[in-house]
Amino acid sequence: MIANRTLELLSLLQAQKEWTGDGLAERLGVSPRTVRRDINRLRELGYPVTATKGPSGYYRLSRGARLPPLIVDDEQAIAIALSLQTAPASVAGLGDATKRALNSIRELLPPHLSRRLATFSIEQIENAWELAPPQVDPGLVAQLSAAAQERELVRFTYRSIEVDEVDGSEVLAEPHRLVVWSGRWYMVAYDQRGCSWRAYRLDRIEQPAPTGWRFPQRDVPERDITRFVQSQPDRGDTPDTWPCWGTILMECPAPLVAKWAPGAASFEAIDERITRIRMGAWSWSALIGFLVTFGCRFTVESPPELAEAARRVMGRIDVDIPRADARAAAPADASAPGGEPAL
Amino acid sequence: MIANRTLELLSLLQAQKEWTGDGLAERLGVSPRTVRRDINRLRELGYPVTATKGPSGYYRLSRGARLPPLIVDDEQAIAIALSLQTAPASVAGLGDATKRALNSIRELLPPHLSRRLATFSIEQIENAWELAPPQVDPGLVAQLSAAAQERELVRFTYRSIEVDEVDGSEVLAEPHRLVVWSGRWYMVAYDQRGCSWRAYRLDRIEQPAPTGWRFPQRDVPERDITRFVQSQPDRGDTPDTWPCWGTILMECPAPLVAKWAPGAASFEAIDERITRIRMGAWSWSALIGFLVTFGCRFTVESPPELAEAARRVMGRIDVDIPRADARAAAPADASAPGGEPAL
DNA sequence: GGAGAAGAGGACGCGTGCTGACCTCTACTG
DNA sequence: CAGTAGAGGTCAGCACGCGTCCTCTTCTCC
Numbered sequence: 001m002i003a004n005r006t007l008e009l010l011s012l013l014q015a016q017k018e019w020t021g022d023g024l025a026e027r028l029g030v031s032p033r034t035v036r037r038d039i040n041r042l043r044e045l046g047y048p049v050t051a052t053k054g055p056s057g058y059y060r061l062s063r064g065a066r067l068p069p070l071i072v073d074d075e076q077a078i079a080i081a082l083s084l085q086t087a088p089a090s091v092a093g094l095g096d097a098t099k100r101a102l103n104s105i106r107e108l109l110p111p112h113l114s115r116r117l118a119t120f121s122i123e124q125i126e127n128a129w130e131l132a133p134p135q136v137d138p139g140l141v142a143q144l145s146a147a148a149q150e151r152e153l154v155r156f157t158y159r160s161i162e163v164d165e166v167d168g169s170e171v172l173a174e175p176h177r178l179v180v181w182s183g184r185w186y187m188v189a190y191d192q193r194g195c196s197w198r199a200y201r202l203d204r205i206e207q208p209a210p211t212g213w214r215f216p217q218r219d220v221p222e223r224d225i226t227r228f229v230q231s232q233p234d235r236g237d238t239p240d241t242w243p244c245w246g247t248i249l250m251e252c253p254a255p256l257v258a259k260w261a262p263g264a265a266s267f268e269a270i271d272e273r274i275t276r277i278r279m280g281a282w283s284w285s286a287l288i289g290f291l292v293t294f295g296c297r298f299t300v301e302s303p304p305e306l307a308e309a310a311r312r313v314m315g316r317i318d319v320d321i322p323r324a325d326a327r328a329a330a331p332a333d334a335s336a337p338g339g340e341p342a343l
Numbered sequence: 344m345i346a347n348r349t350l351e352l353l354s355l356l357q358a359q360k361e362w363t364g365d366g367l368a369e370r371l372g373v374s375p376r377t378v379r380r381d382i383n384r385l386r387e388l389g390y391p392v393t394a395t396k397g398p399s400g401y402y403r404l405s406r407g408a409r410l411p412p413l414i415v416d417d418e419q420a421i422a423i424a425l426s427l428q429t430a431p432a433s434v435a436g437l438g439d440a441t442k443r444a445l446n447s448i449r450e451l452l453p454p455h456l457s458r459r460l461a462t463f464s465i466e467q468i469e470n471a472w473e474l475a476p477p478q479v480d481p482g483l484v485a486q487l488s489a490a491a492q493e494r495e496l497v498r499f500t501y502r503s504i505e506v507d508e509v510d511g512s513e514v515l516a517e518p519h520r521l522v523v524w525s526g527r528w529y530m531v532a533y534d535q536r537g538c539s540w541r542a543y544r545l546d547r548i549e550q551p552a553p554t555g556w557r558f559p560q561r562d563v564p565e566r567d568i569t570r571f572v573q574s575q576p577d578r579g580d581t582p583d584t585w586p587c588w589g590t591i592l593m594e595c596p597a598p599l600v601a602k603w604a605p606g607a608a609s610f611e612a613i614d615e616r617i618t619r620i621r622m623g624a625w626s627w628s629a630l631i632g633f634l635v636t637f638g639c640r641f642t643v644e645s646p647p648e649l650a651e652a653a654r655r656v657m658g659r660i661d662v663d664i665p666r667a668d669a670r671a672a673a674p675a676d677a678s679a680p681g682g683e684p685a686l
Numbered sequence: 687g688g689a690g691a692a693g694a695g696g697a698c699g700c701g702t703g704c705t706g707a708c709c710t711c712t713a714c715t716g
Numbered sequence: 717c718a719g720t721a722g723a724g725g726t727c728a729g730c731a732c733g734c735g736t737c738c739t740c741t742t743c744t745c746c
Contacts, residue, residue, distance in 0.1 A: 001384070001732095002345055002346050002704075003348075003349035003350075003384060006346035006349075007346075007349070007350070014451070022721085031705075033707080033724090034705060040724090041346060045346070051721090051722060051723085052713090053713040053720090054712095054719095054720065055714070057713085057720075058721090063450070063452060063454060065453055067452060069353070069411075069412030070412060071412045072413065072444060076443055076444035079444050080444055083441065086426075094422045097419050101419040101422050104419075108357070108410055109410060112492070114406070116488055116492055119492055119520055119521055120520075120521050120523070121520055121569060145462050146459075149455070149458050149459055149462055177462055178464065179464045180464070285636060285637065285638030286636045289633060289634070289636030292656050294628065294632075295629070313635055374736085375693090376695090379695075380695095380734085383695090394693060394694085395693080396693050397744055398691045398743065399743090400693055
C-alpha cells in the first residue's frame with residue numbers, strides 16, 4: 001500500500017540522517033526503482049529530499065517550504081510535552097501557539113505515554129527576585145519578529161520610564177533581535193534618529209507601524225546580545241512594579257554586578273571599582289538583603305527609607321554560637337548590633 | 344494521488360477535532376465512499392479514528408498505539424522549538440531526547456521559520472539562589488517513571504545526607520510520582536518499611552531494582568504534591584554542594600518561610616513564631632543577605648563562620664542621604680558601621 | 687415510534703497508475 | 717578510468733483505487 005509506504009519513508013528519513021537507495025528499498029520491501037519514484041513523490045509533495053550521487057551517495061531529508069509531519073518517538077514526545085508544559089515566560093509572547101501545540105500533542109498521546117506524562121510533576125521555582133513578567137502582546141512579538149526578519153524599519157511610540165508622562169516619544173528604529181531576559185521581552189534595535197543602539201521593552205511599545213522601508217544589514221554591537229541588553233542603562237525596566245526602589249553605590253566592579261544582579265536591576269559603572277545600582281524589591285529589607293549578598297561595601301544613595309531600613313537591619317541580627325544542645329536557645333531579644341549573647 | 348491525500352487527511356483530522364464524512368470528501372475532492380476507505384486505511388495503519396453514527400455524526404482522530412506524525416503550523420513549530428531550546432532543568436532528566444527532538448525540528452525548519460527562530464534570543468536568568476542542579480541519570484528517571492506507572496514496588500539503596508557515611512540504607516518503596524522542584528528531582532513514594540510517605544532525591548538513589556511486585560492504589564497524602572515535597576524536612580537536600588551552610592532560627596512562621604525560601608533550604612517549625620532554617624549559599628555574605636531578606640529578627644545557630652559574617656556585614660553598610668546632585672558622592676572608605684559620610 | 691441523517695461496508699466494473707525489469711546517463715570517489 | 721550510486725525513460729502487466737449503487741446500522745429529533 002502506497003500511503004503506508006510513503007509515511008514510512010518519511011519517518012525513515014527523519015529517523016536517520018542518511019540512507020542509500022538500496023537500503024530504503026530493502027527496508028520498504030520494494031525495488032530501488034520504486035524507491036526513487038517514492039522519493040520523487042515526496043519532493044512533489046513539498047518535502048525536499050537532497051541526494052548525493054556517486055559512491056557513498058545518500059538520500060537525506062532537508063528543509064522544505066513547510067515543516068514535514070514530525071515523527072517522534074516516545075521519549076521525544078514526552079520531552080516535547082514536558083517542555084511545552086513548563087514553558088517559561090519566554091514562550092508566553094507566542095500567544096496560544098504553545099497551548100495549541102500542547103493540547104494537540106496531549107490529545108494524541110497514546111495511553112501509555114499519557115500515563116507516563118502524568119507521573120511527572122514539574123514545579124518551576126518561583127524566583128523571589130523577579131516580579132511576574134508583564135504581559136506582552138503576541139501580535140506585537142510576531143510583528144516585530146517579522147520586521148526584524150524582513151529588515152523593515154518600524155515606527156512606534158515608546159512609553160517612557162516616567163510613569164505618568166502624557167505619552168511616549170516617537171521612535172523610528174531598525175529592529176534586529178528580540179531578546180527575552182528574565183521574563184521580559186526586549187527588542188534590540190538601531191534608533192535611526194538617535195543614531196544609536198537601544199534595547200526597547202516590548203510592553204512599552206505602542207502603535208507599532210511598519211514603514212515598508214528596508215534597511216541594510218548592520219552588525220549588532222556586541223557578540224553576546226543578552227549581555228548588551230543587560231548593560232543598557234536605559235532599557236526601560238521601571239520602578240512602577242516593585243513597591244520599594246532605590247539607588248545604591250556598590251563597591252564592586254560593574255561586570256561582577258552584571259553577573260549577579262537580577263533582571264530588574266539596572267546599573268552603570270562609576271569607575272572601575274564602583275557601580276551604581278538601581279533596583280527594586282518587594283520590601284526594603286529584601287532590597288538590603290540583596291545588597292548584602294554581594295559581600296561588598298555599599299552606600300545607600302536614595303531614598304531615605306532604604307537608609308532607614310539599612311539601619312534597622314543592624315538591629316535584627318543576633319549571633320549565637322550554639323552549645324551542644326542549642327534547642328533551648330530562643331532568639332535573643334537584645335537589639336544591640338553585633339552583640340553576642342552569652343555562650 | 345493517494346499518499347498525498349492520506350497525509351492531508353491526517354492533517355485535517357489533527358487540525359480540527361470533528362469532521363463529517365461529506366466535509367472531508369469535499370475538502371479532499373473525492374467521493375464520500377473513498378473517504379470511508381481512506382479512514383479505514385488510517386485505522387489499518389494504527390491511527391485510530393473514532394466515528395459517531397447518526398445525525399451530527401463525525402470522524403475524529405483519537406489516541407492510538409503510537410503518536411501519529413505531528414502536523415504543526417508555523418506558530419506551533421516555533422513554540423515547540425523555543426520551548427525545547429529553553430527547556431529548564433526539569434527536562435534534563437530525560438537525557439538526550441530533548442536534544443534529539445530539537446535537532447530534528449531545527450534541521451527540518453523551513454528557512455523562513457529558521458530565520459524567525461534566529462531573531463529570538465532567550466536567556467534564562469541564572470538564579471543566584473540555586474546551585475546548578477545535580478545530574479540525574481535519565482535511565483533512572485525512565486525506570487522510576489515506568490515503575491510508578493506500573494505500580495511496581497522498587498528496592499534501592501538511599502545514600503544518606505551525611506556525606507561520608509559508608510553506604511546508604513536499603514529502601515523498599517512504592518513509587519507514586521516524580522516531582523521536579525527547583526531543578527532537583529524527587530520521587531514521592533510510600534516507604535513500606537517505615538510505613539510513611541517520603542520524598543527521595545533521585546541523585547541519591549542507587550542500585551534501583553524492580554521487584555516485580557505490584558502495589559495497590561494509594562492516595563497521595565496531599566493534593567498539592569509539590570507542597571508535600573517542599574514540606575518534607577528530610578528530603579535529602581544536602582550541604583555538600585554549597586560551600587557555606589548554616590542553621591538559623593528565624594522569627595518568622597514556618598509557612599511564610601516555606602513561601603520564600605529557595606529550593607535548597609529545609610526548615611522545621613520550632614513553634615508558631617520561630618522556624619529553624621538550614622540552608623546553604625555560595626558565600627557567607629550571600630547567606631546573610633538571604634536571611635536579611637525576610638525582614639525578621641533571626642539568630643545564627645551555627646557555624647561560627649556565619650556568625651562572624653553577620654558581624655562583618657554590619658561594617659559594610661553605609662547610609663548616605665544624597666543631595667540633589669549626588670553624583671560626586673564616592674563611597675566612603677571609613678569602615679565605621681552606620682557611619683555617615685559627610686554630605 | 688418513525689423519519690431522516692450519517693457512518694459502515696459489500697459488489698462491481700472501469701481504468702488509472704503503480705510496479706518491476708531493463709536500460710542509459712550522470713555525477714562523484716578513489 | 718573504473719566503480720558506485722542516484723536519475724529517469726520506457727514498457728508490459730495487473731493490482732487496486734475509484735465512483736456508483738446498494739443495503740444495514742445507529743443515533744437524533746420530531
